[in-house]
Protein backbone atom coordinates (compact mmCIF):
# COMPACT_ATOMS: atom_id res chain seq x y z
CA UNK A 1 0.00 0.00 0.00
CA UNK A 2 1.42 3.39 -0.92
CA UNK A 3 1.20 6.39 1.37
CA UNK A 4 -0.52 9.51 0.13
CA UNK A 5 1.59 12.70 0.03
CA UNK A 6 2.33 14.43 3.31
CA UNK A 7 0.18 17.48 2.66
CA UNK A 8 -2.96 15.49 1.95
CA UNK A 9 -2.31 12.95 4.71
CA UNK A 10 -1.95 15.58 7.42
CA UNK A 11 -4.54 18.03 6.10
CA UNK A 12 -2.72 20.46 8.31
CA UNK A 13 -4.16 23.76 7.08
CA UNK A 14 -7.67 22.63 7.97
CA UNK A 15 -6.49 21.46 11.42
CA UNK A 16 -5.58 25.06 12.07
CA UNK A 17 -8.75 26.76 11.07
CA UNK A 18 -7.94 27.57 7.44
CA UNK A 19 -10.64 26.56 4.95
CA UNK A 20 -9.99 23.07 3.58
CA UNK A 21 -9.93 23.57 -0.18
CA UNK A 22 -8.11 20.31 -0.84
CA UNK A 23 -5.30 22.33 -2.39
CA UNK A 24 -1.72 22.51 -1.14
CA UNK A 25 -1.17 25.24 1.44
CA UNK A 26 -0.06 28.57 -0.04
CA UNK A 27 3.65 29.26 0.14
CA UNK A 28 3.10 32.95 -0.58
CA UNK A 29 4.19 34.76 2.62
CA UNK A 30 1.24 37.13 2.29
CA UNK A 31 -1.35 34.33 2.53
CA UNK A 32 -3.14 34.26 5.86
CA UNK A 33 -2.98 30.55 6.87
CA UNK A 34 0.78 29.88 6.76
CA UNK A 35 1.82 33.39 7.75
CA UNK A 36 1.30 32.88 11.48
CA UNK A 37 2.79 29.38 11.65
CA UNK A 38 6.04 29.02 13.54
CA UNK A 39 8.30 26.04 14.08
CA UNK A 40 8.90 25.65 17.80
CA UNK A 41 11.53 23.34 19.27
CA UNK A 42 9.62 20.93 21.50
CA UNK A 43 12.43 18.52 22.30
CA UNK A 44 16.06 17.76 21.71
CA UNK A 45 18.36 14.83 22.24
CA UNK A 46 21.84 13.60 21.46
CA UNK A 47 24.01 10.53 21.29
CA UNK A 48 27.74 9.96 21.50
CA UNK A 49 29.80 6.83 20.91
CA UNK A 50 31.13 5.35 24.12
CA UNK A 51 34.78 5.43 23.16
CA UNK A 52 36.69 8.55 24.23
CA UNK A 53 40.01 9.23 22.53
CA UNK A 54 42.10 11.72 24.46
CA UNK A 55 44.85 13.85 22.99
CA UNK A 56 47.32 11.81 25.02
CA UNK A 57 46.16 8.64 23.26
CA UNK A 58 46.26 10.26 19.81
CA UNK A 59 49.75 11.70 20.08
CA UNK A 60 51.16 8.22 20.65
CA UNK A 61 50.77 7.65 16.90
CA UNK A 62 51.26 11.12 15.36
CA UNK A 63 53.87 13.87 15.66
CA UNK A 64 51.90 16.23 17.92
CA UNK A 65 51.39 17.12 21.56
CA UNK A 66 48.43 17.57 23.88
CA UNK A 67 49.63 21.14 24.43
CA UNK A 68 49.63 21.98 20.68
CA UNK A 69 46.14 20.59 20.18
CA UNK A 70 44.68 22.34 23.24
CA UNK A 71 46.36 25.68 22.49
CA UNK A 72 45.40 25.77 18.80
CA UNK A 73 41.90 24.28 19.01
CA UNK A 74 40.73 23.87 22.63
CA UNK A 75 40.12 20.16 21.96
CA UNK A 76 41.02 17.70 24.74
CA UNK A 77 39.19 14.57 23.64
CA UNK A 78 36.72 13.30 21.04
CA UNK A 79 34.36 10.34 20.74
CA UNK A 80 34.98 7.71 18.09
CA UNK A 81 32.35 5.28 16.82
CA UNK A 82 32.87 1.59 17.47
CA UNK A 83 33.41 -0.84 14.62
CA UNK A 84 30.03 -1.28 12.95
CA UNK A 85 28.47 1.71 14.73
CA UNK A 86 27.06 3.90 11.97
CA UNK A 87 25.87 7.46 11.51
CA UNK A 88 22.27 6.20 11.43
CA UNK A 89 22.79 4.34 14.74
CA UNK A 90 23.88 7.58 16.42
CA UNK A 91 21.18 9.58 14.62
CA UNK A 92 18.49 7.12 15.73
CA UNK A 93 19.62 7.22 19.36
CA UNK A 94 19.60 11.04 19.31
CA UNK A 95 16.18 11.00 17.62
CA UNK A 96 14.71 8.67 20.27
CA UNK A 97 15.95 10.95 23.03
CA UNK A 98 14.47 14.00 21.29
CA UNK A 99 11.10 12.27 20.77
CA UNK A 100 11.02 11.31 24.46
CA UNK A 101 11.69 14.90 25.48
CA UNK A 102 9.02 16.14 23.08
CA UNK A 103 6.61 13.55 24.49
CA UNK A 104 5.59 12.36 21.03
CA UNK A 105 6.19 9.19 19.04
CA UNK A 106 7.63 8.59 15.58
CA UNK A 107 4.06 8.18 14.31
CA UNK A 108 3.55 11.90 14.93
CA UNK A 109 6.37 12.87 12.57
CA UNK A 110 5.83 14.10 9.01
CA UNK A 111 9.45 14.71 8.13
CA UNK A 112 12.99 13.64 8.98
CA UNK A 113 15.99 15.54 7.66
CA UNK A 114 19.48 14.32 8.49
CA UNK A 115 22.32 16.78 7.98
CA UNK A 116 25.38 14.64 7.36
CA UNK A 117 28.56 14.34 5.33
CA UNK A 118 29.17 10.77 6.47
CA UNK A 119 26.08 8.78 5.45
CA UNK A 120 25.96 5.05 6.17
CA UNK A 121 25.87 4.42 2.43
CA UNK A 122 25.92 6.48 -0.75
CA UNK A 123 22.28 5.45 -1.08
CA UNK A 124 19.72 5.21 0.38
CA UNK A 125 19.74 8.33 2.53
CA UNK A 126 20.70 7.89 6.17
CA UNK A 127 17.39 9.58 7.01
CA UNK A 128 15.39 6.61 5.67
CA UNK A 129 17.51 4.25 7.80
CA UNK A 130 16.55 6.38 10.79
CA UNK A 131 12.92 6.43 9.64
CA UNK A 132 12.84 2.62 9.49
CA UNK A 133 14.61 2.23 12.83
CA UNK A 134 12.05 4.53 14.46
CA UNK A 135 9.18 2.59 12.90
CA UNK A 136 7.86 5.63 11.01
CA UNK A 137 6.22 4.50 7.78
CA UNK A 138 4.69 7.73 6.44
CA UNK A 139 5.93 11.20 5.69
CA UNK A 140 9.24 11.98 4.07
CA UNK A 141 12.87 11.48 5.01
CA UNK A 142 15.98 12.76 3.25
CA UNK A 143 19.58 13.79 3.84
CA UNK A 144 21.05 17.22 3.39
CA UNK A 145 24.75 17.78 2.76
CA UNK A 146 26.11 21.18 3.69
CA UNK A 147 29.12 19.97 5.69
CA UNK A 148 29.44 21.67 9.10
CA UNK A 149 26.52 23.99 8.27
CA UNK A 150 24.29 20.97 7.61
CA UNK A 151 22.25 21.21 10.80
CA UNK A 152 21.27 24.86 10.26
CA UNK A 153 20.56 24.19 6.57
CA UNK A 154 18.31 21.28 7.60
CA UNK A 155 16.67 23.42 10.27
CA UNK A 156 15.97 26.07 7.65
CA UNK A 157 14.37 23.60 5.22
CA UNK A 158 12.19 22.13 7.98
CA UNK A 159 11.27 25.59 9.26
CA UNK A 160 10.15 26.66 5.79
CA UNK A 161 8.15 23.46 5.26
CA UNK A 162 6.41 24.06 8.58
CA UNK A 163 5.73 27.73 7.91
CA UNK A 164 4.28 26.91 4.50
CA UNK A 165 1.92 24.39 6.09
CA UNK A 166 3.41 21.41 4.25
CA UNK A 167 4.38 19.53 7.41
CA UNK A 168 3.41 19.78 11.04
CA UNK A 169 6.08 17.93 12.99
CA UNK A 170 9.67 17.54 11.84
CA UNK A 171 12.74 15.81 13.21
CA UNK A 172 15.97 17.59 12.31
CA UNK A 173 19.16 15.67 12.98
CA UNK A 174 22.85 16.40 12.61
CA UNK A 175 24.82 13.15 12.69
CA UNK A 176 28.36 12.20 11.74
CA UNK A 177 31.00 9.53 11.92
CA UNK A 178 33.81 11.78 10.72
CA UNK A 179 36.31 9.27 12.11
CA UNK A 180 35.60 7.12 9.02
CA UNK A 181 36.86 9.76 6.58
CA UNK A 182 39.94 10.86 8.50
CA UNK A 183 43.47 9.91 7.61
CA UNK A 184 44.65 8.97 11.09
CA UNK A 185 48.26 9.62 10.07
CA UNK A 186 47.52 13.24 9.03
CA UNK A 187 48.09 15.37 12.14
CA UNK A 188 46.60 18.47 10.49
CA UNK A 189 43.12 16.92 10.46
CA UNK A 190 42.85 13.81 12.64
CA UNK A 191 43.19 15.73 15.91
CA UNK A 192 40.27 18.03 15.11
CA UNK A 193 37.21 15.87 14.47
CA UNK A 194 34.89 13.54 16.37
CA UNK A 195 31.69 11.48 16.04
CA UNK A 196 28.20 12.09 17.44
CA UNK A 197 24.61 13.09 16.73
CA UNK A 198 22.06 15.59 17.93
CA UNK A 199 18.40 16.03 17.09
CA UNK A 200 15.58 18.52 17.59
CA UNK A 201 11.84 18.04 17.13
CA UNK A 202 10.03 21.00 15.57
CA UNK A 203 6.29 21.44 15.73
CA UNK A 204 4.08 23.95 13.95
CA UNK A 205 2.35 26.35 16.26
CA UNK A 206 0.16 29.34 15.63
CA UNK A 207 1.91 32.51 16.63
CA UNK A 208 -0.02 35.42 18.04
CA UNK A 209 2.87 37.78 17.27
CA UNK A 210 4.19 40.13 19.95
CA UNK A 211 7.68 40.71 21.26
CA UNK A 212 8.47 37.20 22.49
CA UNK A 213 7.28 34.88 19.73
CA UNK A 214 8.63 31.40 20.48
CA UNK A 215 10.17 29.17 17.82
CA UNK A 216 12.57 29.67 14.94
CA UNK A 217 12.58 33.40 14.22
CA UNK A 218 14.67 33.27 11.06
CA UNK A 219 17.37 31.29 9.28
CA UNK A 220 20.09 32.64 6.98
CA UNK A 221 22.01 30.43 4.56
CA UNK A 222 25.09 31.21 2.48
CA UNK A 223 27.65 29.45 0.35
CA UNK A 224 30.54 30.35 -1.92
CA UNK A 225 31.77 27.47 -4.06
CA UNK A 226 34.95 29.26 -5.07
CA UNK A 227 36.36 27.92 -1.80
CA UNK A 228 35.38 24.31 -2.48
CA UNK A 229 38.93 22.97 -2.31
CA UNK A 230 39.88 24.57 1.02
CA UNK A 231 38.13 21.78 2.93
CA UNK A 232 37.39 18.72 0.84
CA UNK A 233 37.89 14.98 0.61
CA UNK A 234 40.35 13.57 -1.89
CA UNK A 235 37.69 11.22 -3.23
CA UNK A 236 34.01 10.66 -3.84
CA UNK A 237 31.67 8.25 -5.65
CA UNK A 238 31.67 10.10 -8.96
CA UNK A 239 35.31 11.16 -9.07
CA UNK A 240 37.24 8.23 -7.57
CA UNK A 241 34.60 5.58 -6.80
CA UNK A 242 35.68 5.87 -3.17
CA UNK A 243 35.04 8.13 -0.21
CA UNK A 244 38.40 9.77 0.33
CA UNK A 245 39.89 11.49 3.35
CA UNK A 246 39.39 15.01 4.67
CA UNK A 247 41.92 17.62 3.61
CA UNK A 248 41.83 21.09 5.10
CA UNK A 249 43.81 24.32 4.83
CA UNK A 250 43.19 25.17 8.47
CA UNK A 251 44.60 28.70 8.58
CA UNK A 252 42.55 29.80 5.55
CA UNK A 253 39.38 28.27 7.05
CA UNK A 254 40.05 30.03 10.33
CA UNK A 255 40.18 33.49 8.73
CA UNK A 256 36.99 33.00 6.72
CA UNK A 257 35.17 31.39 9.64
CA UNK A 258 35.60 34.40 11.90
CA UNK A 259 34.40 36.86 9.22
CA UNK A 260 31.50 34.76 7.90
CA UNK A 261 30.16 33.69 11.29
CA UNK A 262 30.13 37.29 12.52
CA UNK A 263 28.38 38.46 9.34
CA UNK A 264 25.74 35.73 9.61
CA UNK A 265 25.16 36.58 13.29
CA UNK A 266 24.68 40.28 12.44
CA UNK A 267 22.32 39.35 9.63
CA UNK A 268 20.13 37.26 11.94
CA UNK A 269 19.97 39.97 14.59
CA UNK A 270 19.19 42.72 12.06
CA UNK A 271 16.48 40.63 10.40
CA UNK A 272 14.66 40.47 13.74
CA UNK A 273 15.33 44.00 14.93
CA UNK A 274 17.50 42.65 17.76
CA UNK A 275 21.00 43.40 18.99
CA UNK A 276 23.70 41.30 20.70
CA UNK A 277 22.51 42.33 24.19
CA UNK A 278 19.26 40.45 23.48
CA UNK A 279 21.09 37.12 23.02
CA UNK A 280 20.78 34.74 25.96
CA UNK A 281 22.89 31.96 24.43
CA UNK A 282 25.33 31.74 21.57
CA UNK A 283 25.55 28.13 20.38
CA UNK A 284 28.08 28.14 17.55
CA UNK A 285 29.47 25.29 15.49
CA UNK A 286 32.19 23.72 17.62
CA UNK A 287 35.26 23.68 15.40
CA UNK A 288 37.78 25.65 17.38
CA UNK A 289 37.71 27.42 20.73
CA UNK A 290 39.63 30.40 19.34
CA UNK A 291 37.11 30.92 16.53
CA UNK A 292 34.25 30.79 19.05
CA UNK A 293 35.97 33.23 21.41
CA UNK A 294 36.68 35.66 18.57
CA UNK A 295 33.04 35.50 17.48
CA UNK A 296 31.85 36.11 21.04
CA UNK A 297 34.19 39.11 21.33
CA UNK A 298 32.86 40.58 18.08
CA UNK A 299 29.34 40.26 19.50
CA UNK A 300 30.47 41.64 22.90
CA UNK A 301 29.09 38.51 24.54
CA UNK A 302 30.55 37.35 27.88
CA UNK A 303 31.89 33.78 28.04
CA UNK A 304 28.98 32.79 30.35
CA UNK A 305 26.58 33.19 27.43
CA UNK A 306 28.51 30.94 25.07
CA UNK A 307 27.89 27.20 24.95
CA UNK A 308 31.21 25.48 24.32
CA UNK A 309 31.56 21.72 23.88
CA UNK A 310 34.58 21.61 21.60
CA UNK A 311 36.91 20.48 24.43
CA UNK A 312 35.13 17.14 24.87
CA UNK A 313 33.37 16.63 21.52
CA UNK A 314 35.91 18.13 19.06
CA UNK A 315 34.43 19.10 15.68
CA UNK A 316 31.49 16.80 14.94
CA UNK A 317 30.51 18.76 11.82
CA UNK A 318 26.71 18.81 11.32
CA UNK A 319 26.22 17.23 14.75
CA UNK A 320 28.05 19.86 16.77
CA UNK A 321 25.25 22.42 17.22
CA UNK A 322 22.45 20.00 18.16
CA UNK A 323 24.88 18.22 20.52
CA UNK A 324 25.69 21.54 22.18
CA UNK A 325 22.03 22.56 22.29
CA UNK A 326 21.09 19.30 23.99
CA UNK A 327 23.88 19.65 26.54
CA UNK A 328 22.80 23.20 27.46
CA UNK A 329 19.10 22.29 27.61
CA UNK A 330 19.78 19.16 29.68
CA UNK A 331 21.89 21.00 32.25
CA UNK A 332 19.28 23.76 32.55
CA UNK A 333 21.19 26.60 30.93
CA UNK A 334 18.83 27.07 27.96
CA UNK A 335 15.24 27.46 29.10
CA UNK A 336 11.84 28.74 28.01
CA UNK A 337 11.84 32.10 26.21
CA UNK A 338 15.64 32.25 25.94
CA UNK A 339 16.93 33.77 22.72
CA UNK A 340 19.44 31.38 21.15
CA UNK A 341 21.73 32.33 18.28
CA UNK A 342 23.24 29.43 16.32
CA UNK A 343 25.87 29.85 13.64
CA UNK A 344 28.02 27.53 11.56
CA UNK A 345 30.65 27.54 8.87
CA UNK A 346 32.02 24.63 6.89
CA UNK A 347 33.21 23.09 3.66
CA UNK A 348 31.91 24.70 0.52
CA UNK A 349 32.31 27.25 1.99
CA UNK A 350 28.86 27.11 3.52
CA UNK A 351 27.84 29.27 6.45
CA UNK A 352 24.57 29.93 8.18
CA UNK A 353 22.83 31.33 11.22
CA UNK A 354 19.46 31.06 12.93
CA UNK A 355 17.72 32.76 15.82
CA UNK A 356 15.49 30.63 17.99
CA UNK A 357 13.27 31.73 20.86
CA UNK A 358 13.24 28.61 23.04
Ligand SMILES: CC(C)(COP(=O)(O)OP(=O)(O)OC[C@H]1O[C@@H](n2cnc3c(N)ncnc32)[C@H](O)[C@@H]1OP(=O)(O)O)[C@@H](O)C(=O)NCCC(=O)NCCS
Pocket residue numbers: 063064065068069072073148187188189191231248249250251252253254257287288291315345346347
Ligand atom coordinates in the same frame (compact mmCIF):
# COMPACT_ATOMS: atom_id res chain seq x y z
C1 LIG B 1 43.65 23.72 12.13
C2 LIG B 1 44.09 24.75 13.14
C3 LIG B 1 43.82 24.27 14.55
C4 LIG B 1 45.57 24.97 12.98
O1 LIG B 1 45.98 26.04 13.82
P1 LIG B 1 46.93 27.20 13.22
O2 LIG B 1 47.31 28.05 14.33
O3 LIG B 1 46.17 27.84 12.09
O4 LIG B 1 48.14 26.37 12.71
P2 LIG B 1 48.77 26.28 11.24
O5 LIG B 1 47.81 25.57 10.32
O6 LIG B 1 49.19 27.65 10.87
O7 LIG B 1 49.97 25.34 11.50
C5 LIG B 1 51.06 25.73 12.28
C6 LIG B 1 52.10 24.65 12.29
O8 LIG B 1 51.64 23.56 13.09
C7 LIG B 1 51.77 22.34 12.38
N1 LIG B 1 50.71 21.41 12.79
C8 LIG B 1 49.54 21.18 12.18
N2 LIG B 1 48.84 20.26 12.88
C9 LIG B 1 49.61 19.94 13.95
C10 LIG B 1 49.45 19.08 15.03
N3 LIG B 1 48.34 18.34 15.17
N4 LIG B 1 50.42 19.01 15.94
C11 LIG B 1 51.52 19.74 15.83
N5 LIG B 1 51.75 20.58 14.82
C12 LIG B 1 50.80 20.68 13.89
C13 LIG B 1 51.65 22.74 10.94
O9 LIG B 1 52.24 21.75 10.12
C14 LIG B 1 52.39 24.05 10.90
O10 LIG B 1 53.74 23.78 10.82
P3 LIG B 1 54.68 24.67 9.87
O11 LIG B 1 54.54 26.07 10.37
O12 LIG B 1 56.02 24.06 10.09
O13 LIG B 1 54.13 24.49 8.50
C15 LIG B 1 43.34 26.07 12.91
O14 LIG B 1 43.80 26.69 11.74
C16 LIG B 1 41.86 25.87 12.78
O15 LIG B 1 41.19 25.43 13.68
N6 LIG B 1 41.33 26.24 11.65
C17 LIG B 1 39.91 26.18 11.41
C18 LIG B 1 39.46 24.78 11.31
C19 LIG B 1 38.01 24.71 11.19
O16 LIG B 1 37.28 25.51 11.69
N7 LIG B 1 37.63 23.70 10.50
C20 LIG B 1 36.31 23.30 10.40
C21 LIG B 1 35.49 24.11 9.59
S1 LIG B 1 34.26 23.01 9.41
